Amino acid sequence: MKSRLASLVLLIAAIVVLALLPALVNNYWLRIATGALMWAGLACSWNMLGGYAGYINFGQSAFFGLGAYTSALLMGDPLGLPFFATIPAGIVVTAIFAIIIGAPTLRLRGAYFAIATWAFAEVLTQFVNVVGFTGGIGGLNLPPFLDERFFYFTMFAAAVLTYLVTWALFERSRFGLKVKALRDHEPAAEAMGINTALVKLQTFVLSAVTASVFGSIFAYWVTFINPKSVFGGDITDQMVVMVLLGGLGSLWGPAIGGVGLFVINRLLWMNWGDTAFYIAILGAAIVLVVLFLPNGIAGLFAKRPAESATVLDKAVDKLVGNGEGGHS
Amino acid sequence: MSQTVQAVANDGMRPSGGSILVVRDLYRYFGGIKAANGVNLDVGRREIAGLIGPNGSGKSTLFSLVAGTVKPDRGQIRFDGHEIAGMSAHRIARLGLARTFQIPAMFDNMTVTENLLAGAAQGHWQGAHERAAETLGLLKLVHVADNRASDLSGGQQKLLEFGRVIMRQASLILLDEVTAGVHPNIRKIILEAIARLRERGISFLIIEHDMEMVRNVCDRIIVMDSGRVVTSGSFNDIVRNSEVMQTYLGRPQ
Ligand SMILES: Nc1ncnc2c1ncn2[C@@H]1O[C@H](COP(=O)(O)OP(=O)(O)O)[C@@H](O)[C@H]1O
Numbered sequence: 001m002k003s004r005l006a007s008l009v010l011l012i013a014a015i016v017v018l019a020l021l022p023a024l025v026n027n028y029w030l031r032i033a034t035g036a037l038m039w040a041g042l043a044c045s046w047n048m049l050g051g052y053a054g055y056i057n058f059g060q061s062a063f064f065g066l067g068a069y070t071s072a073l074l075m076g077d078p079l080g081l082p083f084f085a086t087i088p089a090g091i092v093v094t095a096i097f098a099i100i101i102g103a104p105t106l107r108l109r110g111a112y113f114a115i116a117t118w119a120f121a122e123v124l125t126q127f128v129n130v131v132g133f134t135g136g137i138g139g140l141n142l143p144p145f146l147d148e149r150f151f152y153f154t155m156f157a158a159a160v161l162t163y164l165v166t167w168a169l170f171e172r173s174r175f176g177l178k179v180k181a182l183r184d185h186e187p188a189a190e191a192m193g194i195n196t197a198l199v200k201l202q203t204f205v206l207s208a209v210t211a212s213v214f215g216s217i218f219a220y221w222v223t224f225i226n227p228k229s230v231f232g233g234d235i236t237d238q239m240v241v242m243v244l245l246g247g248l249g250s251l252w253g254p255a256i257g258g259v260g261l262f263v264i265n266r267l268l269w270m271n272w273g274d275t276a277f278y279i280a281i282l283g284a285a286i287v288l289v290v291l292f293l294p295n296g297i298a299g300l301f302a303k304r305p306a307e308s309a310t311v312l313d314k315a316v317d318k319l320v321g322n323g324e325g326g327h328s
Numbered sequence: 329m330s331q332t333v334q335a336v337a338n339d340g341m342r343p344s345g346g347s348i349l350v351v352r353d354l355y356r357y358f359g360g361i362k363a364a365n366g367v368n369l370d371v372g373r374r375e376i377a378g379l380i381g382p383n384g385s386g387k388s389t390l391f392s393l394v395a396g397t398v399k400p401d402r403g404q405i406r407f408d409g410h411e412i413a414g415m416s417a418h419r420i421a422r423l424g425l426a427r428t429f430q431i432p433a434m435f436d437n438m439t440v441t442e443n444l445l446a447g448a449a450q451g452h453w454q455g456a457h458e459r460a461a462e463t464l465g466l467l468k469l470v471h472v473a474d475n476r477a478s479d480l481s482g483g484q485q486k487l488l489e490f491g492r493v494i495m496r497q498a499s500l501i502l503l504d505e506v507t508a509g510v511h512p513n514i515r516k517i518i519l520e521a522i523a524r525l526r527e528r529g530i531s532f533l534i535i536e537h538d539m540e541m542v543r544n545v546c547d548r549i550i551v552m553d554s555g556r557v558v559t560s561g562s563f564n565d566i567v568r569n570s571e572v573m574q575t576y577l578g579r580p581q
């Protein structure tokens with residue numbers, strides 16, 4: 001009870017500080033804060049399916065990119081739609097692709113889904129590279145809007161909404177029970193009447209459209225996108241490392257990992273410019289997690305024995321196909 | 329297979345119209361293994377039927393076929409008036425069938441209470457928290473309510489597996505060796521719970537090796553061997569049939 005009160009106070013304090021941040025720091029740091037909120041949100045989006053359902057997605061950047069390109073195309077000539085109208089459009093486009101990829105593959109063992117998502121991201125990148133209307137390798141420009149506060153607050157709202165939805169849906173509702181049940185034992189979940197294929201698909205679509213919303217905001221924010229900047233495989237890699245470092249399958253783990261790694265990335269960049277050092281840090285983070293932090297950073301603070309390590313076991317089981325059948 | 333056994337091979341069927349489960353000519357092979365090789369059996373409404381037979385005779389496979397976890401090669405399964413052979417497991421469950429797994433199928437990363445609630449997450453959510461608390465009490469799991477399922481002892485996992493099935497509010501419950509290898513205290517808890525559920529009119533099909541338990545709870549016993557039902561009858565009928573006891577249980581009693 002006492003610690004619940006403490007975490008509530010901490011949460012409210014964090015939200016107040018974040019809301020006041022534009023008044024406290026200069027534009028330079030405000031940009032870093034905006035990016036940190038975006039990565040916290042993206043890591044959370046990956047964790048919805050990877051952490052709560054145990055299905056590993058190696059192509060999440062595709063949905064980030066779909067949101068970015070949908071907004072860029074609709075805001076540009078000839079339509080020139082207002083920014084906020086393009087976010088729902090990105091959601092619809094992303095949901096359609098997620099259903100097309102997820103419906104056939106989420107019935108199978110996790111490896112098929114992992115390969116399908118990875119292949120989808122690759123194919124989409126090549127497609128955007130070669131076709132004309134996406135600007136090819138040259139990318140697209142968006143109408144510039146240079147208001148750092150606007151983007152900070154938009155990203156802030158999206159991140160708060162993402163975590164609120166994740167908390168309500170995965171930590172506090174029967175939908176979350178169904179998702180975690182199928183992660184831990186799919187045949188038993190089916191035996192409880194849970195339509196596991198449907199629940200997985202719903203979770204995947206939610207995860208994908210969340211990434212797409214951040215893609216839309218990102219595109220408008222940076223005013224210029226190309227296939228590498230929004231579809232790049234390194235975007236997915238970062239989400240995965242952020243979640244593993246923060247704590248797979250936990251609510252706050254992705255926020256900790258996302259903010260932590262992004263801030264480290266920016267500090268390195270400030271001191272040494274574009275350096276391969278960040279990649280080394282990502283690698284080191286993975287080693288750190290595997291050897292010393294199996295439950296992630298969030299696991300250090302959890303009261304109950306934290307579960308990220310065993311959640312990862314479940315995800316790996318799904319990848320290699322244990323746990324399906326053979327349960328006599 | 330001897331003549332006597334052939335002659336009674338249809339005895340898994342009861343000539344009663346009031347069957348909740350009717351299985352006819354059910355086949356499922358795994359490669360060369362004939363796990364279900366023409367199964368015929370009935371379970372009556374409000375009946376507690378025991379299913380016995382040597383290891384590998386196809387008892388657990390029959391459960392998986394009925395519950396939809398494994399698809400039959402051919403044959404009919406009628407549950408509560410619905411033809412369910414080949415139907416997906418979650419649809420069969422929603423019709424009111426619940427089963428346990430021989431190896432406890434815990435939701436490892438969830439607490440004991442969450443495991444119970446997961447049993448009610450689909451369809452029976454009204455009052456689920458109250459029923460979970462009730463079930464914790466009934467199964468004497470209150471003191472581990474907030475523990476992770478994977479941290480429970482083997483016996484407690486068997487209890488929890490059973491508890492999840494109670495939460496389903498099913499009309500037919502299939503129990504696969506729920507009392508195997510558990511402490512006598514836990515066995516007693518399970519027996520009492522079965523008795524209370526039977527009062528509510530729930531039917532059971534129970535795989536059980538412990539003959540004492542079979543004698544105490546089952547109205548009728550069905551004997552399986554090599555993927556078929558070879559005979560059925562009251563406990564005394566089965567025990568008196570020394571040929572069945574020797575051939576199929578491997579120990580005269
Ligand atoms: N998924 C499966 N794949 C291959 N063989 C199986 C499978 N499930 C069961 N079997 C085989 O079917 C036979 C019956 O097994 P089972 O139904 O578990 O028997 P019982 O529960 O009566 O001990 C055994 O020979 C077993 O090895």
Ligand SMILES: [Mg+2]
Nearest residue numbers: 328387388430
């Ligand atoms: Mg068995």
